[in-house]
Amino acid sequence: MDELMTARSLTTRPVVTLGGDAIAHVRDTLFDAEARWITGFTLTGRRLLSGPLPHALPWPSVHALGHDAVMLRDALGLIPEDALTGHRGSLRARVLGARMLTEAGEAIGTVADVVVEGGTSGRIVGFRIAADQRLVPGRSGHRRRVYVARGPSLTVAGRTLVLPEETVRHLADDLAGLTALTRGVRGPGGGGGTDTGPGAPP
Amino acid sequence: MMLLTEVYGLPVTGPDGRTRLGTVASLSVDAGAGTVRQVRVRRGPFRKEAAVSWDAVRSVGPDGVRLRADAAADAPRRPRDLLGSLVLTEAGRERGRVLDAAVAPETGRVLAVFTTRGELPPARLLGLGDHALVVRSG
Helix, strand or coil: CCCEEEHHHHCCCEEEECCCCEEEEEEEEEECCCCCEEEEEEEECCCCCCCEEEEEEEHHHEEEECCCCEEECCHHHCEEHHHHHCCCCCHHHHHCCCEEEECCCCEEEEEEEEEEECECCCEEEEEEEEECCCCCCCCCCCCCEEEEECCCCCEEECCEEEECHHHHCCEECCHHHHHHHHCCCCCCCCCCCCCCCCCCCC | CEEHHHHCCCEEECCCCCCEEEEEEEEEEECCCCEEEEEEEEECCCCEEEEEEHHHEEEEECCEEEECCCCCEECCCCCCECCCCEEEECCCCEEEEEEEEEECCCCCEEEEEEECCEEECHHHEEEECCCCEEECCC
16 A cells, blocks of 8 residues: 555645646645545645646546655646536535544544545545544543544545444554554454455546 | 766867867756757856757867867757756655766766665656656656
């Protein structure tokens, strides 16, 4: 599995062609309606005071999502932003702060960030959540940030994400822990592996 | 074999080796093709730069770069200096910076690129742009 990264960390990451030219910076990351895959990126100009660009980068034009840059084959892969976002706007904006529940209706927390896999897959592998006190007991008034794998059975219902209980049983403290979780490695007392393969990209 | 850092600053002369035309400001490298394309010559009291195609170079030595008799100014490419460039893999991960490069003076072929993270063979070079030298992941 390639390196995991949060969607927030992608903002301001340079967009670079294989010819070595930086053509933009990432402004926002767009996902499909089921929060399975990255569908593309909206962009800003490269200069400090540059505003949003009218063009967006669709995922099929991405060569690789890297630790230091988003690589694309050439600038011809950009399309008008409206063609990518339509009227839905950014799903990330809708997912951030969304409630997360188990299938039994128990509150897990709220989504603080989306975790994606680097490389060529564009896969969403999990979420960083501000955990509910019942899920992760901690100091009063303090909501611990933990990572939970997306799993194959997540349901998106408006501003609510619903996860199976099995998925919520295994949490990670950081991205390294989530990487281990999604690879099926469990800590002491853990259960079986978490299936993270949501299928082939669209 | 010559190093780019050895060529920078050398005098550029006409075919007789005595008529001084300026000094080498930089070499424009086509990373995808793995060759030097142009010599950028700095000349005059205002240090203006002109570009000359590598094909117009007759010889390169420690004494300077000698041009052919039929050498003419070339349309300048965007100045992209290989030296000091950020190295970025096609997977989007930084891999240090370019320190120097070895070039065959007869052909202008890049033989190797030396970076802060080691040596790169020319077969790994993909492109040199305003942001980075992009290389194949190895």
